[in-house]
Amino acid sequence: MKDTDPINAQYLLDLNLTEEMTLEQAEWLISISRFVELQDGEHLADPGDKIEHTHIILEGMLEVYNSVGGQFLLMARYEKGGVTGLLPYSRMTHVQGKARAEGYTRLMLLPKSCFPEMAKRAPALIQRLVEIMLDRTRDSTRTEQQREKMISLGKISAGFAHELNNPASAINRAATTLKDAFDKAVETLEKTGESGLNKDAWYRLRVLLDEIDHGEKEDLSVLERSDEEDRLEDLFEDWGIENSYAMADELVEMGLKAEDVDLLAGEANKEALPEAIGLLTQLATLQATIKEVKNASVKISDLIASVKSYSHMDRSPEMELMNIEEGINHTLTILSNQLHEKDIQLDLQYDKSLPKLKVYVSELNQVWTNLLDNAVDAMEPGGRIIIETTDKGEFIHVNIKDEGRGIAPEIRSKIFDPFFTTKNTGAQGLGLDIALRIVRLHKGDITVESRKGETCFTVCLPKEIKT
Template identity: 35%
Template sequence: MSEHHINHTIEKLKAVHAFRELPEPQLAWLLTKSKVVTYLAGDKIFNKNTPFTNMRVVLEGTIAISLEQKGHYREIARIEAGEITGILPYSRADRHVGAGVAAKPTVILELHKEHFPEMIQFHHELVEALVHNMISRVREYSQIRHHDEKLLSLGKLSAGLAHELNNPSSAMIRSARELKKNVRTAPSAVLRIVSAGLSAQQMKAVNALLLAKIEQQHASESMSLMQKTAQIDEMADWLESHGLEDGYGIAETLFECQFTVAELVALLDTISEDHVAAVVGWMNDVLTSEKLVQDIDDAAARIADLVNAVKTYTHLDKAPDKQPTEIRQGLTSTLTMLNHKLKSKNIQVELNVPDEVPGIHAFIGELNQVWTNIIDNAIDAMDKDGKLEITAARDGESVLVTIADNGCGISEEHQAHIFDPFFTTKSVGEGTGLGLDIVHKIVQHHNGYIKVSSRPGRTEFRISLPIK
């Protein structure tokens, strides 16, 4: 390498933020021990899971870093000119977690790790600069993976929420269409009852019976299916014998509003048999409309509950500092967000948070991420018809939350590493290994602790959080 080229490259090294204050002899040593490699756009610089061998200083161009998920690569970061990547002195990393590709023509200075002992012994300022760079890199990468885990959680919750919203929204659309049909037939029903020539006294009695039934609860759920079917069949036979063509359909509506055959027979004390078809047909129209309106109201309330759960879960419109919060509220909103996943496995949930459990001061959005990760992992660990137990109790000046499942359990070997970054017991492509590491950091951020105990059929996470 010519003296001019060496001086030119040293000037480029001085432009690197980490090297700005370094003595020129140390930069010259770095240059003489390194090699400068030029990559064309699209060239592979390193592959996922390959061992770290070089420190790399990007002099020109850009390295695109990608992670593989289910056979597809997703770009997660870019290393630009003036930045340092690869292995550094004192780094414990041993393999690349992603693949690196030149996003455009790129020039990189590469120093093999075999030169690190000499660097550590004789070039202290250079080592210090690289260690500071490593600390900054770890901090930045932690923020990236924290954000990445949030996006993964959001993706899971969004999918479940879409299913949860689909049911009530579909019910509203279906009921609204049926109500529209029913409203169109209402004038005919009114015309028939007017044509029947009922007196004001008769109409008053029929109307009173109808309003009383509207106010009543629906048919008893304790009645067996066989009993319900028998009563509806009996009512349908009576209605058809009195001139109503759709006896069974009308009987189902009347039965749901707790009409009995005896009450229909008693109606004959008020009206004549000639009036039964017109009166009961009109009552059926009114009750059907009432039921459809109630269905729409129930569906709208369910959607409102889901929206409120989302607002509570994400802690919208609140300051980004510690806020008073109730443990039960956070757990309930998280269970609502994960309800589709719970239902898909028919998992029984037991939530026991007594009223005497005090509220705590917490970063509410972070705390909900703790509940989400642990409960989501518990669901994954359980087979169908599993059981999830969540309890909370005061423990001195803290609140202790226990989340237990009857899934497959975690081996003792894995328990020792369960909170390590990138450690996962799930199959390749199913887990990032970031969730419980972030959970651990969030709990520590709250000055609390998290512990796990597990055996086949019982895994228990205990999270202790200070009240203040």
């Protein structure tokens, strides 16, 4: 970057920074400014540099890059007449990204020291620069909010893929088991046709299958299970059944006991008992596998439904009536992989009498995501999260408590500030800032209380939003 000759006043007026600018104002601005030129690829500023000028693009193009997740991404391009750098009333002190020339570029640098005098000499220009700053802030906030959503979506996608993989794998395994069990059942049916099972024996088989499918399975200790297997194995050996240990193990696993199976001996011919037990085992395996396939497919459907509700897919972006509990539950489903990885226990204390609230559904789900993600991150494996909803008259409170490390008193006042973070994972430090903005959009607020071993974020939402 090197200094270059000033421009004339008419050139500045032709940039049309503001229609109210006079020739006299233009001449004054030129007299206090510095003029520089950059060659293609040359940097005007780098992260950490002090920022002391407003940059007006006279020729060429200036590209601005910000660091995202450890790499620099293009955020904006400023062509002839564009304005960037420090603007009036901005609190920026240092450059956060990079600014580089795209092709040969000339700039006019207005020093920040001129802002007070500019307010007197060229108030219309000050007003225009403030408008540019507000537009830039809104665009930056919108972009960062979308980026934070994409970061959350990345975490969610990983967990969602993991959660979908489990039932999908279960269906694949079950399909293989179904085929094997079906082939064995056909073979056994052929044999029972030869040895003969009477009507009463078939009825007893159906009763046992129904008990396996719908009965309450007793939770046995290791010793109790071993005793049941021994009793069944002895029974099968008396009946001359081969592979008695494996059959006993399978039927006890399904919830049957020796006395249940012994009822078959009174209904079936002794010669048919081995085939009857084999058929019972195979049909019970088929039955259990069919149930596994059904449960896995239901799990996939529930996950997809949760994602659609969480993201508000195929729905209007307008405010809608929604049960707060429903939104939290969908978010917990989406985050289930993170919860499982750390073996986090959930204690849900919902007030079932709460009315529905009119909210921006996907935005509010983003609040629960950011708060819960922070809670999981703050805890050691095996911790507990308590989610409590309560009626507070004109408001509803949602408390999200974790048993984590707590928030140090010296940083508690900063946690809602944009870009403030204690994480070392490339986080942008926007999660709580975005959560607070969304809750305030709903005319509510977020407060926090914290000590070592317990942090509680309280989201306060009005039952009726007064616009």
